[in-house]
Structures are given as C-alpha cells and as structure tokens.
Amino acid sequence: MTTLSLVDIASYLPKNRVSADWYAHVAESDELSDNVMFKAPKFRHHVAKDETAVDMIERAAAGIVERHGAQAITEADVLIMHTQLPDLPFVGCGGEVAQRLGMKPTWILDIHNGGCAAFPHMISIVQKLLAGAAPGTKAVIAAAQNCAGQIFTQPHVRTLSQAAIPGDGAGVGLLEVSDASPILGVEWRNYGQYAGEMIYQCDPPRKYWEPGEGEGHVGFTESKIVKVLARGNRQVPEVAHALCERIGVASKDLDLLVTNQPNRLFLRNWREALEVPAERHPDTFDECGNLFAAGIPVTFDHAVSEGRVKKGDIVMFAAFAHAGDFAGATAVRWGGRP
Template sequence: MTAVPAPSISLADLATYRPAARVPAEFFAQYAEDDELADNVMFRAPAFRHHAADGETSADMIVAAARRLLDRHGDTYLDDVDVVLTHSQLPEVPVRGCVGEVAHRLGLAPRTVLDVHNGGCAAFVHLIEIAGALLRAGGGRKALIGLAQNSAGQIFTQEQVRVKAQAAIPGDGAAVATLTLGDAGNPVLGTETRSFGEFSADMTAVARPERKYWEAGPGQIHVGFTEAKIAKVLARGNRMVPEVAAALAHRIGIRPADLDLLVTNQPNRIFLRNWREAMELPESRHPDTFDECGNLFAVGIPMTLDAAIDDGRVGPGDVVMMSAFAHAGDFAAAGAIRWNGRS
C-alpha cells in the first residue's frame, strides 16, 4: 500500500511591530556600575533597541503586527483563520497566555487556540511546525502565529537591573505570520527540531535577596548569568544553530553554503559571526537587525526576515533557512521556506 504524502504547508505572509520608544545604548551607559561580566562578549551592546510602552502588553503588540497584515491584504484576510498560536517571552498574567485575547481583539473565531510557552528564541520555527501539524490533522484552513518579546522595557530597565551589562542587550517587538495548507505561497520545505532537556535548568531567573519569582520582596528579577554559564551557552549555541541548519539543508538537498539566506536569532554579534562562518556564508546572506533592535529572542527571526524582504534581499525562488537555539541550549530548531512573495 502506497503511503499518502502529508499535505504541504506554506507560509503566506508575515508582519512585524517595533514599539515607538527607540532607546540608545547611552541610556544604559549612564546607569552602568561595575559588573564582573561587563567585558564578556555576550554583552557588547547594540546601538539601539526598542522598548514597549508602559502598560503595552504582548497582546497589544501582536495585534499591532496583525493589523499590518490587514492593512496589506484587506480586512477579511484573517477571516478564515482556524488556528491561533502565540508565544510571549513574559506572560503578563499567571497561568494563561494572551492567545484568547489576541483572537478576540482580531474578531477571529478559531477552532484551536494555544499558548506555547517553550521554544524560546527558536519559537518561530517551533510554532510553524506545530501549526503545520494542526492544519494537516484537519484543524483548519489557515493558522495565525504570533510572538511577542516584551521583557526589555519591563525587566531590564528596573532600577537594580539596568546597571548590569546584560540590561543593554534585549529589545522589544512582535511578529505574526499566516500559514496555509498547499503549495500556494512560500512552501515550508522542512523543519528540524531537537530538545536537550539536560540543559534546561541552566537558564535561571534570580533576585538578591533570593526569592521565588511570584513572591514579594526587595530584589528585582534578572537573568542569572555567571562566567561558567556563559561559557556553556557560547559552546552550545555555536554548535547547535549551524548543526540543525546544516542537517535540514542536507535533508532538503541543498548544500549549506548554497543557501540564499540564513536568518537566525541574534543574542550578540559573536554568535552571528560564528554561525555564518560555520555555514560558509558571506555576511550579505546572513542579515540581522541586532544594532537596531537588540536581542529580540523569539521575534528576532521574523523581524529580520520581514526587514530583509522589505529591503529586497529576498527574491522569488530563494531558499531561506531559519535557525535558532533557545535559553541555555535546551532546544534548537531550523526551518526552511522557498520564498515566492507575500500572499
């Protein structure tokens, strides 16, 4: 008996949102205090980053990005969305995420709504894979995925945190994308995801004095970086991102060096350089938005891809490889699409 091939999935279009507050590196320089990690390559600050406004939520930013799709394609563009998935770096309320609010504010009536709290910086590819599986399983005709990075203006500007070297790196922003069944649009050529649960406990949120994140106390929460942890993250990230990208490239029959575009997450410049060198790609085929947006976590890939499309750096027929690792290296993912244009 001949197996029936699974229906193909296409990325129809994507759109992004940058908060209005464009914050220069000097904002953090004025508060900087002695930090034993200040000279670490992980914390060489970008020129700018954007911060969400006071009270601006994940849902606000995702809806703002989605409205750009509606402006581009018309008010009925999302009417046939049956699946809505969201990922927020910092859920504003306990337990639930923002997916229900996003669907309601956009006037959608999906069959399936799902907040995906893991995936980290690789969440864009992770959501593409999950949405594709739901559509193939008969979950609907079109999926909307939304991602928000909202911790820069809320966590890293706190009085006790903004003095640290880590504070100047993150930026805020949001992205959305639509996926459909079939080859129309920009076909998803494949995805590659790998979980490394043994590293999950290496990413921690800390406060001084110590407390659980939900407990009241004088210490403000920040990322628990140490020199030892940074060394581990650098080693893992340097390996994981090109590893999953190369594995997927070979699976779809393309030499890594022949990829038209590589789009990765963007924790810092050292990772960006190492990844393109590992893939044997020139800088022109590995765009980033780091100096304008900083580390956008899960939003980094769609933000950079959207900017590259607008700048004419992606042409019809180009194969775009997206690759990222999450947190301290507990997850890595790559996804490839053949770009034909916004639809």
C-alpha cells in the same frame, strides 16, 4: 501530502527607540561587563508602560491585514502564540489575541519552551495540526518579546551589563495549506539535560512571585556563559545542516539565513559555520538588540521590505533557546509578498 506555506510575515517595533547611552551612563562594572555576550547594540526599542503583549501582536498583525485583508486572519483555524512575559500570570495571550483580531480558531495554543527558536517551533506545530487539511486552511503564529522595557529597565537591573542587550518587538506569520510559499522542511531538537539552567534570580533570594526587596533578572555566571556559547555555536549549525541535507541544498547555497539575534559573536560564528556571507544573513542586532523569539520574524520582515529576498529564494530560519535546551530550523521557498 499536505503542503504548508508561509504566505507572509509582519512585525512591530515599539516607538520608544533607546540608545546604548541610556544604559552606559548608569552602568556599574560587574564581572560580566567585558564578556562578548554583553557587548551592547547601538539601539533597541522598549514597550510603553501601558503597552501589552496583545497590543504588540495586534499592531504587528496590521501588516498582514493591509496586504491580505482582515479575513486572512479572521478565517484562520489555528492560532499559536509565544509571549516572553505574559501580561497576566497563569493565562497566555492567545485567547485575548483571538478576540482582538476577530478570530474564532479551533486551536489556540500558548507555547513557552521554544524560546528564541519559537518561530520554527510554531511552524512545525502548525504543520502537524494541519496535516490533511483542505487547501486554503490558514494558521496564524505570533511572537511577542516584551521584557526589555519592563524587566531590564528596573533601577538596579539597568546598571547590569546584561540590561542593554534585549529589545522589544513582535512578529506575526500567516500560513496556509497551499504551494504558494512552501515549507520545505522542519528540524527541531530538545536537549532536556540543559533545561532549568536559565534561571530568574533576586537578591536576596526569593521566588519571583514572593514579596520582597531585590529586583528579579536572568541569572548569569561566567562559567554558565561559556557553556551557553559552546552550545549555541554548535546547535544552530547542527539543525540547519541537518535540514539542508534533508532538502538537498548545501548551506552555502541558501539564498537567505535568518537566525535569532542574541549578539554579534553568535551571528558571525553561525554564518561562518554555514558558509553564508554576511549579505545573505540579515542582522538587526544593532537596531533592535536581542529580540528573543521575535528576532526571526522581525528580521525576516525587514529583509523582505528591503528587497533582500526574492520570489523562489530558499530561506532558512534557525535558532536555539534559553541555555541550549531547544533548537529548531525551518526552510521555506519564498513565494514573494503581494
């Protein structure tokens, strides 16, 4: 069988580092202000006004190029992108990213339904696309979270309790057919019954593309948050445990658990459910906020750079998306960074 490896990962955070005070002094009390889902991180990063998702991916990819050479990316046969807020309606960022990075891949895919779990989702897609491929065949996966500095800084939205939670950032992964840093397994589950529960709303109501007053933002209610908390608490441990059982490793024996970074409560509950101590569960929430799909690659890149993972360690990536319509996990035996 073809062995796929996660050879390296790199990330990018915008220069504009924003403290919680930037929100606190304009915050208005709303019905969700005391909810544990919206306890603000200390900091987050915001994209610049003229900074695009393609810019972010190019800047994240610089780390891969520096360590492996430009050909590691330009020779890749697959490019898969997840962009939280596409710069242009109707068109994903994949084609422009390929052009910017000098790639001519056979496959360019822009995916959306993976949400915060897009990183393991993209790995699973690459695994299928490169089944039977020749050794050395490469793929690039990339996630850009760019709505914090755009959607959540609107004058009215900024006053809402939800506004201080997201941050912007991007991550890029380099995969190849080899046994250098092998993917041990993937697990993903779709929960179609929850699709559509995450909504984008305006007041007064209108479609997001229609002209009118009222700023668009994610629609939350107390009852919906209770459901999302219950699903997230359940789904991430479920997919991680299922994958652990398949690869023959107890969750408590994982060397590193890397999850998406939605809030402190989820992070605590997930590591307790999987019996992983805090020192083996990297946490970027207070520096970066909720990075959505970029949370896993950014957090793992930081962990590697800080020396928290060594060659041969078994790393579990696990996350859930949106209001719980998707969850995914990937395990890798880390081969080390050059």
